[in-house]
Amino acid sequence: MTPTAGRDLIKDAAERLTLEQQERAEKRRLELAEQRSDLNPPEVRIRTWERIHGLRLPSDPDHPIVDVIAVSTRLTLEEVHKEQRLRAARAADGG
Numbered sequence: 684m685t686p687t688a689g690r691d692l693i694k695d696a697a698e699r700l701t702l703e704q705q706e707r708a709e710k711r712r713l714e715l716a717e718q719r720s721d722l723n724p725p726e727v728r729i730r731t732w733e734r735i736h737g738l739r740l741p742s743d744p745d746h747p748i749v750d751v752i753a754v755s756t757r758l759t760l761e762e763v764h765k766e767q768r769l770r771a772a773r774a775a776d777g778g
Contacts, residue, residue, distance in 0.1 A: 711735075719757045725766050728756040742771055 717723060718731040729740055732755055741748060744764050753763045 718755060721757070725756070725758050725762045726769075728758060729763065729766050732756050740767060740770065742767060 714731060714735050718728055718735060720728070723731070729752060732752055733739055738748070740752060740763070743749075744767055749760065749763055749767075752758075753760050756763075
């Protein structure tokens with residue numbers, strides 16, 4: 684391998700890494716926008732929050748993370764609690 688070829692490989696790898704980092708940052712920006720968008724109903728915003736953070740909405744309305752979810756999704760606590768109740772009802776119905 685020539686020195687020029689080696690530099691080109693390093694340059695290509697660095698450019699690829701930079702591009703991958705930019706793509707990840709853009710994906711994260713879009714996910715956060717989806718999580719907060721008033722165009723999305725509470726269910727979609729909460730599912731997006733769950734996907735981003737790898738966590739599930741707890742069933743306990745007094746769980747401390749419920750406040751964090753509400754702020755992160757720009758929902759009211761009542762909207763988050765309503766989603767908790769809907770999920771509990773679906774689970775009770777076997778859905």
